[in-house]
Every structure is written in C-alpha cells, then in structure tokens.
Amino acid sequence: MKGNERLEIARKRIVESIAQNIHLYGLPTSAGRQYGVMFFQDRPLTLDDMSEKLGMSKTSMSTSVRALSESKLVERVWERGVRKDLYKAKDDWYQNFIDMFSIRWRKSVTTHSSAIRRSIREIEQLISEDILSEELLDEAKSDLEKLIYIRDYYEWLDRLIDAFENHDIFDLVPIKK
Structure with missing residues (x-):
C-alpha cells in the first residue's frame, strides 16, 4: 500500500x-x-x-x-x-471545547438561575406572610433550602464557566506542551 x-x-x-x-x-x-x-x-x-x-x-x-x-x-x-x-x-481544540461548553452551559445557568431567583422570592414572601399551616410552612422551608442549594450550585457553575472563558482552568489543568 x-x-x-x-x-x-x-x-x-x-x-x-x-x-x-x-x-x-x-x-x-x-x-x-x-x-x-x-x-x-x-x-x-x-x-x-x-x-x-x-x-x-x-x-x-x-x-x-x-x-x-x-x-x-x-x-x-x-x-x-x-x-x-x-x-x-x-484547530484550537482547547478553545473549541471552551466555546462549546460555555455557550451551552451559560444558557442553562441563565435559564435556571432566573427560575430559581423567582421561586426563592415567592417562597420567602409566602413564609413571611404567616398564613401557612405548620405542615405547609415546613414544606415551604424545606423547598427554600433546596432552592438555595441549587442556586449555590448554579453560582458555582457560573464561576466554572468564567474559569474556562478566561483560561484560568489551565492553571488547574495545564495543557501538555
């Protein structure tokens, strides 16, 4: 051949x-x-x-x-x-990955963060109105804790995307030269 x-x-x-x-x-x-x-x-x-x-x-x-x-x-x-x-x-596959990752995940973070912020506000308002039964109040507080947890996750993910976009990720995972 x-x-x-x-x-x-x-x-x-x-x-x-x-x-x-x-x-x-x-x-x-x-x-x-x-x-x-x-x-x-x-x-x-x-x-x-x-x-x-x-x-x-x-x-x-x-x-x-x-x-x-x-x-x-x-x-x-x-x-x-x-x-x-x-x-x-x-042909910069590192940048290709960063662009793909950032485009997709930034959109997801924006969508989810907006929904989470709105739901947190609504639940906090509901809790503050003091109109809920004890059982429903416990559920609302539990939901609020879960929403705060996922809000923190999306804030972390946003920082991770920033680390990719400004190339700080390469300080943690260096490119092999």
Whole structure:
C-alpha cells in the first residue's frame, strides 16, 4: 500500500471518529465529517470543495457549515480574488471545547438561575406572610433550602464557566506542551 493511501486511511479514521463524537457539540454526524475534512486541509474550502470531498449535496454542506459556525468550530475567511465563501476549521481544540461548553452551559445557568431567583422570592414572601399551616410552612422551608442549594450550585457553575472563558482552568489543568 502506498504512503498516500495509508495517510488517507489514517485521516478517514479520525474523520469518522470526529463524526461519531460531534453529537457532544449537539451536531449531526455529517457536520462532524465536514469538520474532520476541513481540519486536515491546509487551506480554506468552499462549499463546492466540501461537497466534492464528501459526496454530499451543497445544500447539506451549507446547513452543516452554518451549524459548525454557530458552534464556533469553523470560521468564514476571506482570500483575495476568491468570490465564493471560504471556510476554515478552527484547530484550537482547547478553545473549541471552551466555546462549546460555555455557550451551552451559560444558557442553562441563565435559564435556571432566573427560575430559581423567582421561586426563592415567592417562597420567602409566602413564609413571611404567616398564613401557612405548620405542615405547609415546613414544606415551604424545606423547598427554600433546596432552592438555595441549587442556586449555590448554579453560582458555582457560573464561576466554572468564567474559569474556562478566561483560561484560568489551565492553571488547574495545564495543557501538555
């Protein structure tokens, strides 16, 4: 087997591995294959280039590249004299993970924190009105303790996201050089 064939086999293995794991980013396997192909290219690709390499429709490539862009895994680039849109895989996998983690978890933290704050206010108000039976008052106090616990969790998670975004995480878990 020739060297270029062996290299292609090694690349295809990684492309398929990326395709099988891209669901962690909330993306379909086709987007993973597209990212994998772009990752191994030393130059930006057009949708036509990707379509030819993967044997998929240009429409499918467009949909996937949009999803990859929104996940910050690829970026559109400009080259002088090229009229078609060009795309390049972002090859900083540490930053890719940070972006994916931060986008997804920040949204979750915001949604949950808002609901928790509102529920805490309502339960505190209910407790302060002194209109509850002893049994219901105990339930309300128990619920309040649980809400304070999960509020503290989401505040911790928010700080964890900050640690990823400002790269403090690398002080705790250094990148192997």
